[in-house]
Structure formats: structure tokens, C-alpha cells
Amino acid sequence: MPYSGMAMQLARIVETVGSADELAVAMAAISVELGFQYFALSHHVDVATAGDAAIRLHNYPRRWADYYDENALGVSDPVHRASHVTSIGFSWSQIAAMIPLTQADHRILALGRAQGIGDGFTVPAHVPGEARGSCSFASEAGRSLPHVMLPMAQLAGNFAFEAARRLWMGRGGLLSRPGPALTDRQRDCVLWVARGKGDWEISRILGISEETVARHIKQACERYGVNKRTLLVIRTLFDGTLTFSDIFRRRYAPFRA
The missing domain is CATH 3.30.450.80 (Transcription factor LuxR-like, autoinducer-binding domain)
Structure with a gap:
């Protein structure tokens, strides 16, 4: 043919x-x-x-x-x-x-x-x-x-x-279940977690309090049904919320001391 x-x-x-x-x-x-x-x-x-x-x-x-x-x-x-x-x-x-x-x-x-x-x-x-x-x-x-x-x-x-x-x-199951949606600020926090930053560093980068960072990450974990940050990052990579290009982009936002 x-x-x-x-x-x-x-x-x-x-x-x-x-x-x-x-x-x-x-x-x-x-x-x-x-x-x-x-x-x-x-x-x-x-x-x-x-x-x-x-x-x-x-x-x-x-x-x-x-x-x-x-x-x-x-x-x-x-x-x-x-x-x-x-x-x-x-x-x-x-x-x-x-x-x-x-x-x-x-x-x-x-x-x-x-x-x-x-x-x-x-x-x-x-x-x-x-x-x-x-x-x-x-x-x-x-x-x-x-x-x-x-x-x-x-x-x-x-x-x-x-x-x-x-x-x-x-x-059902593997195809039809929609993934959880993070707020923009939750995604920002998870992105910096994926880049290896702690809560204090993320708070300085994003201009918010350390407690607010911790709360955003906790809420993101709850949306994905996980209790560890490593698993949270993996899940966001898996469903396309984050990409490896996001994480390893050369130019990050400036760090404010």
C-alpha cells in the first residue's frame, strides 16, 4: 500500500x-x-x-x-x-x-x-x-x-x-481523573523548592513571609495528597505543572538579601 x-x-x-x-x-x-x-x-x-x-x-x-x-x-x-x-x-x-x-x-x-x-x-x-x-x-x-x-x-x-x-x-483512573490545580503563588513556592531552596530563601526571593511560604507548600501538598516535598515536586513534574526547563532555567529571579 x-x-x-x-x-x-x-x-x-x-x-x-x-x-x-x-x-x-x-x-x-x-x-x-x-x-x-x-x-x-x-x-x-x-x-x-x-x-x-x-x-x-x-x-x-x-x-x-x-x-x-x-x-x-x-x-x-x-x-x-x-x-x-x-x-x-x-x-x-x-x-x-x-x-x-x-x-x-x-x-x-x-x-x-x-x-x-x-x-x-x-x-x-x-x-x-x-x-x-x-x-x-x-x-x-x-x-x-x-x-x-x-x-x-x-x-x-x-x-x-x-x-x-x-x-x-x-x-477512570489512569486517564479521566483531572490533576489538582495550584494557585500561582503555590506554584512559585513549589518551583523554588524544586530548585533546592528552603522556606527562608523562598520568602526572600518572593517577598513574602517564611510562614506564608510554609503555608503555600503545605496547601500544595494537601491538594496532591502527599506529605513530603520531594513527592510534591515529582507529582508537579508528572502532570506538567512544572517542567525540568522551569527548574533548571539559567536565569533565576534575583535573590534579595
Whole structure:
């Protein structure tokens, strides 16, 4: 199929599939069209805990899928971890250059190959405030990746995960729960906490009392349901309230002694 026709087919997935079963059928067909044998759409979570709230759709061999879920590999899978350090698709043969691999990681990859899963291509899918996810395409063990089709696989992964998000949106938990909103002053205080400043320093920077700083941070913690500042910063980074660019920006506001 010409690239333009395949692109149109991928776009229609987002618009027309009405159920997880329909999406699975479409993904199986697209995988073959791209030159792969397997696909997986998933949130990077322990599916046993998340249940139906987590996106989980694949055609991997049953034995491998059962082992994967029983051992909660959705959290520690090296493929998933590698997807957290890039914004574009990558082949699994690149993983060792992307993240440090442990002996357990090598064992997981070897077990997958033993179950017939060879090299693959994973497209990250990260939306602020939601669990991280990805769309992966994989070849059978012994087959090489269809490199000429990887740009189209990138597009397919983006469209497919968005289709899954639409279908799973009503299930709650990982997709539909809005994050807490901080006031501007609460966000300012949390930003300076993330930059390593204490309450007294923040009070001098923002021109407010130390007690007011402590109150803003306490209220921000309450909104996120956490009791430690470290967790507060992590949660604000996770949902996009703060970004790493905010924290590590070279030019800070002047410190007033």
C-alpha cells in the first residue's frame, strides 16, 4: 500500500474504531502491513493493580503475556524504561545505548526471544497527568526489522495509542481523573523548592513571609495528597505543572538579601 494510503488508514483508526476488539483487529492488520508480526498498546503500570483502567492490548504469545503480567513487568520492562528517555520511536537493539541494562533486563529480553519475540520498534506515548505508555511493534525471533517501514510505524503508534486513549477514557483512573490545580503563588513556592531552596530563601526571593511560604507548600501538598516535598515536586513534574526547563532555567529571579 502506498504511504499516503496507509497514512489515511491510520488516521481512520482514531476516528472510527468503536471498541477495544475493533482496535485489536485493526492493529493486527496494520502490523502485518508494516512487516511486523506482533503489536502491544500499553500503559507502563502493573496491570494486575490497575485493572481495566490501564490500556492493555496486544497479540503476543499467551505464555509470554501471562508471565509478563504475573511478574508485573509493565513497571520494570527495559523497553518501557527506554521509552521514557526519548520522544520518538526506537528499535529495541538501541536500548543498551539508551539506558543502563541490569542482569534482570538482559534476562527479560532473552525470555522474550525464547518465546518467539525478536527485535521490535517502540513509540513512546506520554501525556502529562496520565500514566506513561507506548505502542510497540515486534518481529518474530529470527526476522529482521522492516527498517524502511519504521517512519510509518512511528505514525501508526501515535495514532493507535490516541485511539486507545479515546476508548479507555470512560474507564477512570489512569486517564479521566483531572490533576489538582495550584494557585500561582503555590506554584512559585513549589518551583523554588524544586530548585533546592528552603522556606527562608523562598520568602526572600518572593517577598513574602517564611510562614506564608510554609503555608503555600503545605496547601500544595494537601491538594496532591502527599506529605513530603520531594513527592510534591515529582507529582508537579508528572502532570506538567512544572517542567525540568522551569527548574533548571539559567536565569533565576534575583535573590534579595
